[in-house]
Amino acid sequence: MAPQHKRAGIRRLALGAAAVAASAALASGTVAGAGVAQAAEPRAPAPTPAPIPAAPVATPPALTPPALTPPALTPPAVAQPPTPAPAATEAAGEEIPAFGVFLKSDARGVARMPLFSHWLGGTELRVGHTYLPGHRWRDIEGAPDFLDVWAHWRNKKADRMLVLNVPMQERNEEGVPDSEVRQLLRQGAAGEFDHHFRVLAERLVKLKVPDTIIVLGWEMNGTTYTHRCGPDPEAWKKYWNRIVTTMRSVPGQKFQFDFTPSRGQDAIPWTKCYPGDDTVDIIGMDSYDQPAGMSFEQQVKEPYGLQHHVDFAKAHGKPISYPEWGLFRNGDNAEYMRSMLAWMEEYKPLYNTLTDYCPHGVWQCGSNPKSSHLYRSALFGRGDQATPPLTPTPTPTPTPTPPGTTLPPADCTPLDLGSWVEEWLGGKLCLRFDWW
DSSP states (O other), X not given: OOOOOOOGGGHHHHHHHHHHHHHHHHHTTOXXXXXXXXXXXXXXXXXXXXXXXXXXXXXXXXXXXXXXXXXXXXXXXXXOOOOOOXXXXXXXXXXXXXXXXXXXXXXXXXXXXXXXXXXXXXXXXXXXXXXXXXXXXXXXXXXXXXXHHHHHHHHTSTTOEEEEEEOSSSSTTSOOOHHHHHHHHHHHHTTTTHHHHHHHHHHHHHTTOTTOEEEETTTTTSSSSTTOSTTOHHHHHHHHHHHHHHHHTSTTOOXXXXXXXXXXXXXXXXXXXXOOGGGOSEEEOBXXXXXXXXXXXXXHXXXXXXXHHHHHHHHTTXXXXXXXXXXXXXXXXHHHHHHHHHHHHHHOOSEEEEEOSTTTXXXXXXXXXXXXXXXXXXXXXXXXXXXXXXXXXXXXXXXOOOTXXXXXXXXXXXXXXXXXXXXXXTSOEEEEOTTO
């Protein structure tokens, strides 16, 4: 369904309402009920068809971080916040790696980011990640009332990143057959769709986000999207190069283009789709915990897997990224979560963004409590200028309550929404942790 957009003249009010609505929904134990317009979600990835090795591969030392002890499931009603993990001495002075989570495509995604940071003990999300809908070309051109709330978030702090997934074709998830995809790719390679991407580039520059990271034609090695590469790899590469050249021609742009296949061979080896170093700035990978029964070590060593990705990027002199990652076919797999965090700690991607909805996520999905607590323990309270090791977070100690004080419910953490909001609501809202 195409997203329904608010008029630009009321976007600030809509954002404020989204934040309050999201908070209220969380206080009642749900997240999906925030009262802002519906938006299309990216489709969950299909299982990787690559064969599973007969025996697991031994885990390299770099993939094994220190053991973590998850914090208590329910924080005390009134307590001092957990103590942040101490910064690693050797990392002192280094900037914390940029990370974020995908929470929703529209304004609700922005509204939920402070709540996710609160859950992480104040650790800031430096990456905002969203997707342009791929229904029609007008969506891919980036309607201002869709992009402006993300641009506003990006521009509030200089060190933030906006990551925008951009489809290369309309009807992008409508099951278009290979024969038609092939024809569309050849039309794109001939320049028939250039003007749509010029409009998008001009809008991003006008919104003062000319340094947006563009994840163009993601998961092109699969079968899900109309912008897939398999039906005609040569036409696909020419089309990619035309889009990048067109968007870079817009005055004031500073875009970075992220070439992001899904992990493994999928329908075609993703290296056959690589369009060249001149038009690629970042080499990403979408990597979920799949297929069923595949260990993390096998995900590293499989053909076109995590190790191939790192080695390929190094050979081409490009940074890596993980625009999408998370749980999937193997359920609540804390070992995958531990290993993926350690992998990124070792190889330092330019950014990573966890997909945070079921079945992949850790905050909006109640199906993964073990992985959720491991993720939270690893990232809780991380500072701005250091990269601490993956160490457990101590369980907080309750603070004595003065006589006559009214306590919030035991399964809530109070949120500071400002005096005028609290007066309007008739009291404080609290964030519930009992949905997992």
